[in-house]
Amino acid sequence: MDVVVTVPKSFGLDKWVAEGDAAGEPWSGQLWFFSCGGAKPNILQGERVYVVCEGKLRGYALLVSLHWNGMRGELIRGGNAVAVTLDEPVQGFRGWRYRWWGREREKPFPDWRKV
Numbered sequence: 570m571d572v573v574v575t576v577p578k579s580f581g582l583d584k585w586v587a588e589g590d591a592a593g594e595p596w597s598g599q600l601w602f603f604s605c606g607g608a609k610p611n612i613l614q615g616e617r618v619y620v621v622c623e624g625k626l627r628g629y630a631l632l633v634s635l636h637w638n639g640m641r642g643e644l645i646r647g648g649n650a651v652a653v654t655l656d657e658p659v660q661g662f663r664g665w666r667y668r669w670w671g672r673e674r675e676k677p678f679p680d681w682r683k684v
Contacts, residue, residue, distance in 0.1 A: 571629070571668040572610045574603050574644065575661035576622040582684055585622060592628045592681060596648020600633060603644045607664035609637040610644075618644050619668060621659045627681045628652040654678035 576585045590597050603618065612618070617629040630646035637643075644665075653675040 570611050571617040571619060572612050572644070572665045573619040573621060573626075573659075573668055574605055574665050575663070576620060578623075578661065582622050582627075582682070585620075586682060590648045590650065592650040592652035594648070594650075598648075601630075601646050602636075603646070604641070605644070605663075605665050606641050608640065609635070609642060610665055610667070612644075617668070618646060621661055623684045624658045624660065625681075626654045626659050626675075626678075628654075628678060652678040652681040654681065 576582065588601065590599065590601060603620075612632055612635060614632055614634060616632050618632050619629040620627050628651050630650040632644060633647050634645040635642065636645065655670060655674055656676070
């Protein structure tokens with residue numbers, strides 16, 4: 570099942586993008602992790618990890634692996650992130666959630682780097 574995570578406001582969009590291998594960039598070969606809390610999600614390799622930042626869905630990357638220890642873990646991705654969004658704003662949250670919208674509602678987001 571696809572999951573959704575939020576970049577903390579204290580981290581911010583610019584710092585998140587600067588980490589590397591953003592949507593539209595070639596894969597560097599490096600793996601990237603997103604740390605979050607909560608029970609281990611029911612997600613499999615190849616399913617989507619969506620990211621919300623500054624009130625907007627920014628896109629997704631495919632899950633490469635999952636490392637979880639109790640109520641804390643990491644969602645690991647490679648490259649080839651895809652920028653998509655929804656017409657409505659998405660309020661941030663802690664931890665993770667399962668995707669609650671149908672994929673047919675997603676639309677390309679060429680301006681995903683703008684707040």
